[in-house]
Amino acid sequence: MFDDSSIIVGLEIGTSKVCAVVGEQGADGALNIIGLGQARSRGVRKGEIADTTQAEEDVRNAVVEAEQMADVEIRNVYLGVTGGHIRGFNNRGVHPVVSADREISEDDVQDVIKNAKAINLPTENNVVHAIRQHFFVDGQDGVTNPVGMLGSRLEVDVHVVHGNTNRLQNAIRLVKGLQLEVDEIVFNGLASSLALLTSEQKELGALVIDIGGGTTDYVVYAGGVIRHTGVLAIGGDHVSNDLAYGLKVPLSRAEKLKLEHGCALLDGKIEGQTVTITNELGLPLKTINVEHLQRIMSLRLEEIFQLVAQDLEQAGLFDYLRAGVFLGGGGARIPQIAKLAEQVMQMPVSIGQTNSISGLKSALDQPEFFTAIGLVKFGSFKTRKREGKPSLAQGIKGALGRFLQRP
Amino acid sequence: MKTKTQTPAAMLEPAKTPAAKIFGVGSAGVSLLEVMNREEFAGAGFVAVNTDATSLAGSTVALKIHLETKLLRGLGTGGDPERGRAIAEEQFTTLKTACEGADVIFVVAGLGGGAGSGITPVLARAARETGALVLAFVTLPFVCEGNRRLQQAQQSLEQIKSVADGVICLPCQKTFKLIDENTSVLDTFRITDELLVDGVRGVWRLLTRPGLIQIHFDDLCALVRNRHSESAFASVEASGPARSREVVEKLLNHPLLEEGRVLAESDAVLVSMMGGKDLTMAEVGRVMEQISRHCERAQVIMGAAVDEALKNHLSVTVIAAKANGAMAMAETPMTTGYLDQPTGARGSARSASRCAPPAPPLTQEQREQVLARHGSGRARKTVAKMRQAQLPLAIISKGRFDKSEPTIHKGEDLDIPTYIRRGVALN
Numbered sequence: 001m002f003d004d005s006s007i008i009v010g011l012e013i014g015t016s017k018v019c020a021v022v023g024e025q026g027a028d029g030a031l032n033i034i035g036l037g038q039a040r041s042r043g044v045r046k047g048e049i050a051d052t053t054q055a056e057e058d059v060r061n062a063v064v065e066a067e068q069m070a071d072v073e074i075r076n077v078y079l080g081v082t083g084g085h086i087r088g089f090n091n092r093g094v095h096p097v098v099s100a101d102r103e104i105s106e107d108d109v110q111d112v113i114k115n116a117k118a119i120n121l122p123t124e125n126n127v128v129h130a131i132r133q134h135f136f137v138d139g140q141d142g143v144t145n146p147v148g149m150l151g152s153r154l155e156v157d158v159h160v161v162h163g164n165t166n167r168l169q170n171a172i173r174l175v176k177g178l179q180l181e182v183d184e185i186v187f188n189g190l191a192s193s194l195a196l197l198t199s200e201q202k203e204l205g206a207l208v209i210d211i212g213g214g215t216t217d218y219v220v221y222a223g224g225v226i227r228h229t230g231v232l233a234i235g236g237d238h239v240s241n242d243l244a245y246g247l248k249v250p251l252s253r254a255e256k257l258k259l260e261h262g263c264a265l266l267d268g269k270i271e272g273q274t275v276t277i278t279n280e281l282g283l284p285l286k287t288i289n290v291e292h293l294q295r296i297m298s299l300r301l302e303e304i305f306q307l308v309a310q311d312l313e314q315a316g317l318f319d320y321l322r323a324g325v326f327l328g329g330g331g332a333r334i335p336q337i338a339k340l341a342e343q344v345m346q347m348p349v350s351i352g353q354t355n356s357i358s359g360l361k362s363a364l365d366q367p368e369f370f371t372a373i374g375l376v377k378f379g380s381f382k383t384r385k386r387e388g389k390p391s392l393a394q395g396i397k398g399a400l401g402r403f404l405q406r407p
Numbered sequence: 408m409k410t411k412t413q414t415p416a417a418m419l420e421p422a423k424t425p426a427a428k429i430f431g432v433g434s435a436g437v438s439l440l441e442v443m444n445r446e447e448f449a450g451a452g453f454v455a456v457n458t459d460a461t462s463l464a465g466s467t468v469a470l471k472i473h474l475e476t477k478l479l480r481g482l483g484t485g486g487d488p489e490r491g492r493a494i495a496e497e498q499f500t501t502l503k504t505a506c507e508g509a510d511v512i513f514v515v516a517g518l519g520g521g522a523g524s525g526i527t528p529v530l531a532r533a534a535r536e537t538g539a540l541v542l543a544f545v546t547l548p549f550v551c552e553g554n555r556r557l558q559q560a561q562q563s564l565e566q567i568k569s570v571a572d573g574v575i576c577l578p579c580q581k582t583f584k585l586i587d588e589n590t591s592v593l594d595t596f597r598i599t600d601e602l603l604v605d606g607v608r609g610v611w612r613l614l615t616r617p618g619l620i621q622i623h624f625d626d627l628c629a630l631v632r633n634r635h636s637e638s639a640f641a642s643v644e645a646s647g648p649a650r651s652r653e654v655v656e657k658l659l660n661h662p663l664l665e666e667g668r669v670l671a672e673s674d675a676v677l678v679s680m681m682g683g684k685d686l687t688m689a690e691v692g693r694v695m696e697q698i699s700r701h702c703e704r705a706q707v708i709m710g711a712a713v714d715e716a717l718k719n720h721l722s723v724t725v726i727a728a729k730a731n732g733a734m735a736m737a738e739t740p741m742t743t744g745y746l747d748q749p750t751g752a753r754g755s756a757r758s759a760s761r762c763a764p765p766a767p768p769l770t771q772e773q774r775e776q777v778l779a780r781h782g783s784g785r786a787r788k789t790v791a792k793m794r795q796a797q798l799p800l801a802i803i804s805k806g807r808f809d810k811s812e813p814t815i816h817k818g819e820d821l822d823i824p825t826y827i828r829r830g831v832a833l834n
Binding site (some may be wrong): 024045046065118232233236237240241242244245251289292295296299301302303307392 | 545635795804805806807808813816821822824825826829831833
């Protein structure tokens, strides 16, 4: 009961699947994935909940499965959010240091971050993250922790991720309706990047593109900090829909064809090749040209990368990506996708790999679980910070509280 | 056909600003002239044309043409465009004389009624025959004004399109996007008037003010000629240090440009920028860069000019034209149309468009007949010939995303398969 490890759960309500990942953080801070639950998602479109009842059921199934596998009871989750309404931008906050000795205190740091967060958001929007990038002390650049330094003017650059409050609340309310507490909401793209990138890669500069079912989330790190985030409400669903439209097959069949014959690039061998789709009795229904299939798919995927590339170009971040591009999400499974991305982006692209996390091999290798794993990792940072220096009183209170909470 | 043409040599004279006349047709057109009859349009000849004497009596413009025949007994056309057309045909020479001497003729009218819908096509033809460039600025009625007026307006629009060099059309219904629950009817009409006048003003300034980057008269002709669809236009103004950015934002939010979608779809865009003496090249560059980014496919013609009256202000007028008429059909709720007259070929040098050619000039006999109908009690409908309606083409089902919020990126609906948007053919 009083063991040092803590359980952290990441819950992602995605467009194609709902997935809950249970992680265990040891006393040394090492993270171990011990459980994974997933369910096919039916109530989500483009990363946002469209059918509450079905989504609720799917979340429940996924959480129950994860509980069984990890043999724990899930009470709190870190919830991943995404959707076309989420935007990121950089902002700077300024705060004059007023204390007599001009020493920057922890309070000054809090104040300056608060100032940086106070931005003109539309009233219906809410800040999801305000991630600090660099501090400036009297205009001096590159300070990572100004506490204890002397100066008269403290500035900070933050990256603010914000989204529509109501749409964010939808997911939170749904999870709360299942008697689960939401510790924090986390932007899915940020979560994926946490799972994929090492600190070295963050320092060099890297782009993480998570191609999910309904959305494509991307995050740019440069110089160790987040420089840019974005969401495109296009994903694997669009590929299936394009195929259904172009090949004139039902959506479910298009989905299957995508998985079986899909490819991000046209390869020369498929010219004139066809597949015959059959009904449940094995009778042939329709013959489909694989070349058409791949062309439709390739164009859509190419466009996704082009849109991301355009956005980065506008933000002027292309030259900062020295570690390259990392792909995640279900879309990373598409054959040749890295090659296609390389052609569009003109830089090395690889499928991401989770690092510094141990545990279930089956979970760690799959690109579609990167976001949920990242959520656990995000949670582990928070817990570590919170439990970093617990005072004696807090420690006792915490332990007692936990004791009392158990049935 | 052209009795008076601008020779290339004449066009080369730098000092020459084209002579312009502005015609207001029908009650709506005449009242629009009142709005325009101010200093900024100095130099233009105003002509009010109407069948209704009371409307003309209230007008302050110099030249009024009262189209009158005893058959109408001093009343207006009674909302019948056929009658308006008949009178106009009768007085064709009068109209033509009024048009003489102008290089550009603006025809301003509200379609839907008798005079506006009936006279405008004839006037446009008369103006064409004098060799002038004819730009028609017309409004389509509000949907609530009834189906009949909409149909009449639509029909008249088609006729105008085939005779005028350019038609800039403002469906009044679109102004609903600009007003709220509490806007009075008066204000709504004022807004509609203002919008249309803004359009005329934009073109007017373009032609008359000294240009830093001149738009030649030829450019304007080239842009509007052979694009017989309704053009969309927007005119915005902003002032202050961030005006160039503000102007672009306003443009992209303009209801008539449908959040920039119209720009993305158009294939010719004319941008006219007007500023005070403090207009900087950097501003011009910024605005143009933004606009061109939104209409990558279009041929963009730009002009910048200085108007000293515009202190500290930056005014941008954008006219977007599209070669085929798909947009026009999508914008209007009309699905059926009647053509009262069988269509006849006309000796026009311009390419045949999908629009119906205008009805042939009536003979004296027919004219009498049409006008006499007024006297014979209830007007009978002429034998209406059903015309196959045109439906907006290629409705692409969005399948799974039919009911979700569309993903719009720079005016493109990304839910539509990429290969369709890019026009990649699957054989």
